[in-house]
Structures are given as structure tokens and as C-alpha cells.
Amino acid sequence: MRMVVLAGGIGGARFLRGLKRAAPDADITVIGNTGDDIHLFGLKVCPDLDTVMYTLGGGIDEEQGWGRADETFTVKGELAAYGVGPEWFGLGDRDFATHIVRTQMLGAGYPLSAVTEALCDRWRPGVRLLPMSDDRVETHVAVEIGGERRAVHFQEYWVKLRASVDAHAVVPVGAEQAKPAPGVLEAIAEADVVLFPPSNPVVSIGTILAVPGIREAVAEAGVPVVGLSPIVGNAPVRGMADKVLAAVGVEATAAAVARHYGSGLLDGWLVDTVDADAIAEVEAAGIRCRSVPLLMTDVDAAAAMAREALALAEEVRG
Template sequence: MTGPRVVVLAGGVGGAKFTLGMREALRRRGAPEATVVVNTGDDIWLSGVRLQPDIDSITYALAGVNDTERGWGRAGDTERVNAELQAWGAGWPWFTLGDLDLGTHLARTGWLREGLTPTGVLERMARRWDLGARLLPMTDAEVDTIVLLEDGRRLHFQEWWTRHRASLAPVAFENPGIADAAPAPGVVDAIAAADVVLVAPSNPVVSIGPSLAVPGMRAALAAASAVVGVSPIIGGRVVRGMADVCLQAIGVETSAAAVAAHYGARAAGGVLDAWLLAEEDADAAADVAAAGIRPVVAPLWMRDVAASAAIADAALDAAR
């Protein structure tokens, strides 16, 4: 195959939609499959099983079995086992586990208990469907995200995000154990071999942030051929979720230019060479350029796979 070798840093629903578009764009170019490095910072143990929400969202999306209405889980899923868990007072009553989804979690947990690493588990999961991309976890270490609240409480990210809908004011996000973590096997090599690394329009704080915080990741990106990011902010608003609350907690304005500056220019020790901004944010291009990052204005609404593929094409072109 000809065409660019691509690595995508991704997480969440935005990452899943972008990865679908990237797969389509690369297929049209006759390019190799992308390697997608997926956030594992929002993973959690619940009812004795290991959940990896971002990995599952991207896997299900590429497999074509995701629930596009809810944005998470499997299409057509049922919740009989979840109801039984609640009857036993197990798990969290506000955290729904679908029956098909639980099948994934049980299989994963069993493989982990047998000694497979998260990388090995994901390789085994990928055998079931023709995903059209190689998925890697950001790390094999457990580095769940903990939210530190203004009142001093510490909540797992999933409780803060799902139960409280980010309504409790956070002051910091932590990933205990991340200082001793390392990129999962294959991640650094994939970045070194890539023609371009793309930062998906995922939550900059809790989806992309943990990946960048894994020791060795920023060094790998510093040596990459090119790094292009796609703004998750359109017209001064987050596209989905509560990323604005996360950004506010770390002192970053909810704007395309501010998020670009948060990532920083590679020339100044940051991450980015170029940054895709939405047409609605074209006026901010000068601010992005002032931060040492090349701005590229393009339509960024991922309404369907075709639109996402057009965004991926624009990101690939920006790497040139």
C-alpha cells in the first residue's frame, strides 16, 4: 500500500467518530491501516470486572456495532443482568452495564486474570471483527483518573462524569501511578514510523491528557515526523460532553485557540505542528499562529462518516 502511515491519539465518542473517518480516508488513499492509541485513563473495576470505556467505544464503532443514539455501548443491547446486579445491591445504580457490553467486560477480565496484558487483551478482541485499524492502549499500567473536588473529596472519574454529570466543581485531575507507567508495547515504534500523528478531537484533559502524561509519550511525539491536532471546540463551545468543565479546572479557556496553546507548539516543547480550527473559529487563526502552531481552517462537524473523512483528509493534508 502507498500513502501516509498514521497514528491517532484518541478517546471517547469524538475519538471514535474521528477514527471512523480516518479509516475511510486512508482506504480511499490506498494507505496502510492507522494505529490508534486509545486513552485508558477512564478505565475502572466495577462489580469485579474491568471496564475500558474508550477502548470499547472505538472498538464497537469500528466494528459497526455501537449504539449511535446513546453514544456508548452496543446497539440493541438489553439490561437484564444489570437489573439483577442492582437487585443484589452490586455495582452502581446510576452506571448501566448492557448485557452484550458485560460479555466484553467478562471476557476481558478473564483474559487479564489469565495473565494477558491490556495490549494482549485488545489484540484478542480485535480478532473478532475486521476493524480496519490497529488499536493499542496508551499503557498497560492501571492509571484510572481521579477527580479532586473543591470540597476535598476524591471521586473516580466515572462517578464524577456519569453520576454527577460534572456538576461538582473539580480543581484537579490525577492519574495515580502514571509516573511509573510506560507506553504500551508498539506505541513508541508506531509513532516513530508514522508520517503523521493526529490528535483527535477528544477531551483534551481526560481523554488526550492521560496519554500525553505517560512517561515517554511526549519524547516520542517530539521526534515524530509531524503532529496535527483537530479542535474539539467549535464556535467557543464543546461539541459533546463536559470538556468545558475539565478545561476550566486546569485554567484553560473553552476556545479553539486556547486548547491549541494548551497543547503547545512542538517548536517550543509542546505537541503540535498544525491545528485544525472550525470555520466558526476562523478569527482565532491569528492567535493559533502566534502560539507557533500553523492554523488550518476547515469544516469540523462530524455529522456522518463522510464528514469525518473530510476532516481526516484535511488533517492529513495539513501534515504536509
């Protein structure tokens, strides 16, 4: 069974861990969001790719869901002593090593996909992890601060501002010119099923779909495409997805997110049991819908969700 999963950070990574347990023999290709990549201290940081890699490779800080376990912050403290920031982005010493290796390889001319493969040689995540693109795409968020409208990097919006101000627009800068990374379109074309984990529909999965060719490939793959709602009980399970949903004019409800993807893309949609009343609305939009528990409290819960997603895929395959 060949599966393609479009993944953001924490939600995507935890779902993938469940999927691996639910389908241990599956051949899984993960297309990772790189729109939240950022250059910090001259180093290239790829938060979503790393969260997937660390989570599946056993190196993640389980509690916070990102960054490395047993982390220390000596380098960051020294950088601050030099007056060099930003301090609002928490890079630990172990994590720094990943970014140093990545930056060195990129500087030597390797594309991000090759670098990611090399990093995964160490982590052995048990999936094929591909960046959505080798080209630079950077998600910017239009905000109003002190009466002045300006665009900030997604990380500045998410981590520094903690989405405390409204997002007026979300723009994946560079996406229009970006090409899917080698292997991305092929993996989608050869997939037996495509899954959207409960990742952010705007700044994670939305950004991946914004790379020309990827949305079309998913829509035309001719295989079940099943998603899991990141909204439970009219609120994001994690993070502040409602803020960026508002920016694209989508309500923070499980049904609205399904309609946002649309039946042209999505064949099946899982909502949480508390959102069972959304089923009728989703199915009216032409998307098969089931309600199941959608809280990834542990790996077993994530595996159960993955099984439900795969069962729904078989159901729509008919």
C-alpha cells in the same frame, strides 16, 4: 502511509471512522486512553478502547455513541435486585460479555494490550488498537461536595455527577509509574503523521500524553503532528470538556487548547469555521492553523475533517 492517532472515546472513534474512509489504505495505529478504565462488579471496563472497537467494528450504539447496538439490560437489573451497584453506569448485557472476557484474560495473566488484540480479533476494527499502557492508570477528579474536598474516579465525575460541580484538579493516578504499552513508542517513531482527533484534551489525549515517553516520542517523531479542536464556538462539541479544561487553567476556546498542547508538540491545528478568528492567535503561537467544518454529523463529515487534517499535515511537512 503510517498514521498514529491518539484517541479518547466517542470523538476519537468517530474521527477514526472518517479517517479510514478518507485514507482506506493507510496503516493506522490507535493509541487509546485507558485513564477512564474502571472496575465495576469485579470486572475491568475500558470505555474508550471499547468505544473505538465497537465503532470501527460496527457494533456501536450509533445514537448514544457508546455501548452496543440492540442492547438489553437484564444483568444490570439482576445486579440491582441483589442491591449491587453502581446503577449510574449503564452496562448492557452485550457489553458485559466484553468485560467478562477481558477480566478472565487479565486474570489469566495476559496484559491489557494482548487482551485488546484478542477482542479485536472479533471486531476487526481495521486499525491496530493499542492501550496507551498495560499498567493501571486511573484518572481522578478533585471536587468539592457539601463543602468537603475529595477525589472521585473520572467516571463518577463524568457519568454520575455529570460534571455538575467544578473540577479542581484532574490527576491521572499511576501515570508517572506507567510504561507505554508494547508497540506504542515504535508506532510513533515509525509514523508518517500523528493525529489528535477532537477528543478531550485533558482526560483523553492529556492522559495518554501523561504516560512518560509518549509526549516525548510524539514531539521528537520529526513528522507532522496535527490536531482537531474539540471546542467549537467556545463550547465543547460533546461532553463537558470545559469543566476539566478549567481544572488545568485552560480556557474553553479552540485557540487556548492549541496553546495548551503547544508548538513543541503540535504542528497544525484545525478549528471550526465559526472559530476562524482564532487562526491568528494559534499561528502566533507557532502552530499552522486552518478553519474547516468540524462537526462530525455523519461519516462523510468525519471523512472530510480527516482529509483536511491530512492536507494540513502535508502542508506543514512542506
